[in-house]
Amino acid sequence: MESIKIRTYIGDDGILKIQLPPEIANQELDVVIVFQPVIKESLQSSTKTPQEHLLKNNAAINFRNSVVRRYHAGLM
Structure with missing residues (x-):
């Protein structure tokens, strides 16, 4: 399986x-489409620590991976 972002x-x-x-x-x-609306970041988001940005990115990756696993398991 290949992915393109x-x-x-x-x-x-x-x-x-x-x-x-x-x-x-x-x-x-077989094509799986996972979408997430882009949220414009405000000035407040620039005060986030690198750890907070990493947690946000990991949450998005975990969501995508769970969708792919459910698709391959035939649950979608």
């Missing part, structure tokens, strides 16, 4: 457009 904007039409690398062409794929 992107940041994109979804317009009023709600359509997400993804262009994959050419080596993916002509294949059947």
Whole structure:
């Protein structure tokens, strides 16, 4: 399984457009989409310690991994 992380904007039409690398062409794929809204950071967030930023990033990674595990276990 491979993953690609992107940041994109979804317009009023709600359509997400993804262009994959050419080596993916002509294949059947299982695709899992996990999304998280981007929260604009305020001036207060700049006072966070490196440990607080690390905890936030680890929480996002743990959430993504749990979704992938549930998908592979057939729970989704």
